[in-house]
Amino acid sequence: MIDYIVEVFIEPEKTTEWLLWMNSTHIPEVLSTGYFLHNSIFQSKDVDSVGAFQIRYRCSSLKMFRDYQRKYAKELQLKHTELFGKYTKATRRIEVINYVEV
Secondary structure, three states: OEEEEEEEEEOHHHHHHHHHHHHHHHHHHHHHOOOOOEEEEEEOOOHHHOOEEEEEEEEOOHHHHHHHHHHHHHHHHHHHHHHHHHHEEEEEEEEEOOOOOO
């Protein structure tokens, strides 16, 4: 399993609008590509990180994730940048999830 993690820092005055758009438009568009099993969104509770969010998308394999990147990521990221680019800073990374039986 792969977690695709997007961390977004957004200016406080745009947080409500951004969250509404993420939940009603962007995340459903990402999930509709068929490459991700589910997602989660978290807000940082660190006082110094007001406007800090983490969106995690779960993918079944690195190959599936690379296919998503090649086919859809650029277009979907561009939509986000056009609407919120001057109010946000985003970082992206992946984590490999290995399940271990105990």
